[in-house]
Amino acid sequence: MAEGAVVVLRNIIPLGDGDRVSMTPALWATVFVAAVIGYRIMLLLRPGRWREWKKFPRGPPGRPLVGNWDVFFSGSPRQKLMELAKQYGNGDIVGLRMGFRPVVCVCSSMLAKELLHTHDKIFANRPRYDFCQTLFYGYDSAVIFSRYSSHLIRLRKLFTLQLFTPKRLSDLQFIRQEEMRKVISALHRTQTPRLAHKVEKIVSDMACNITVRLLQSRAFEQDKCSELNDLVRKLEHSSIPVLGDFIPWMKWLYFSKRARERRIHKEFEDVIDKMILDRHQLLRRCPPEEVPTDFLQVLLSKEGDENPDELLTIEEIKAVILDIFAGGLHTSSATVEWAMSELMSNPRVMEKLRAEIDNVKGLEDKSTLVTDEDVGRMPYLEKVIREVFRLHPVVPLLVPRLSTQEVEIAGGEYSLPQGTIAYVNAWALGREERTWGPRVSEFWPERFQEQCLDVKGQHFELLPFGSGRRMCPGMRLGLAIVHFTVANFVRFFEWQLPHGRSITELSESVGRGNSPSTSLHAIPIPRRE
């Protein structure tokens, strides 16, 4: 190889007199890069590959080597991708390239259904990114970024059939109620002087307390939840792919990112280890019937399970706990923040919702909380929350999928090669005029009187929790927290903006998450003492 390279170089580069070529490190690097690029181009141009790419959805030309990397790191990828789909794919789809990998983003309900329903099995995998190995517990232990396997199916069943069953969530409703009471009392205490509160922080701390109590039956000591929330934010910021995930020889550039990820992982592991250690000590002290049958106990009972199909290693148990923190905390709090922002900018909707809540709870009853049972009797609240999810899905591009074989979609118009990374733009689905009519950007819950669409993954026009084999397994808990929190915030407080502030136009923060660009600060004025 080296001899050949020298001969080739001799013909291309004037090397001067003499027979000896001194291969400096720079020259070696050039030869190496040229060889890798040449090899990849050969692969792409193989006859089979060419056939696959001929029907690949159209998109903007990519830059050499990095492809369309800039699209995903532009201010608002969800919006950019929607515009590109309109420009190149009839509003349905856009085809891109990241490094050497084919990527598509689907922006219409018709194609979302094809990917997540018709070809769900083919798209049930996740792309393999290096941060899964360092931040999470690898590509095979946990849920969110894991490969689709029998192990993953088992873990997902654990979520839906054992941890988040309707019965368990209903039996444990008292935890949400106690935490909500604490929040209401704390907000009442801050009335003189009247202070503005950061709504997202109140809710994310409350969601953390609820989640921790669901897991281990007791709350963390003070401030620990704020620390955990900060840690989850760091985890979210680091859970992004880098060029090295698409161009393998660039991996070494990211050694400092990997080191930062390992530090974040270690901090999480310390929190989880402490929870497990405390439980082991409790098990040693107390008779088994006195140990709570909470999520942690359900998970730890799998460690020594005699049935090999149920058995989990301690690493896998920790990975599931990390998934619960990573998937559950900020999604619920960001949704509540959007709901409160929309209600405050739409006083008509706020008043109509409050009238419904007062009507269900009665005006005499001044102190009891809105419960899950009450929520079931509030159709307008349901419409308000659906409208929030339509306009502001907090995971706007869902979590990417990876195809395991070549597949044709849109009646054979497009062909996606094996190994295509597929995004579904839930944000764009909520703005499809074909579904929602011309008033797509208006916050108008009444639209759901005519549109019988819900958010549970069966209607591909509205997918805040995804759909199919990889749909969010924490949806029941997420929905319970969002409905319950919004209803009680509206019941107990009038919400005002601090003096001189206004919500003129709600805009999203840049990047791939989705929360308001300016955090909502609001003053809660008690409606009942």
Ligand code: HEM
């Ligand atoms: C409002 C609240 C929530 C929203 C909007 C939300 C949204 C999502 C979305 C869009 C996905 C990707 C689905 C797909 O690829 O099709 C997802 C996956 C996931 N969510 Fe949620 N989520 C919420 C709450 C929760 C909660 C409370 C938990 C757990 C405690 C949770 C745990 C997970 C997990 C483990 C996954 C990965 C599933 C898989 O890859 O198989 N989520 N979520």
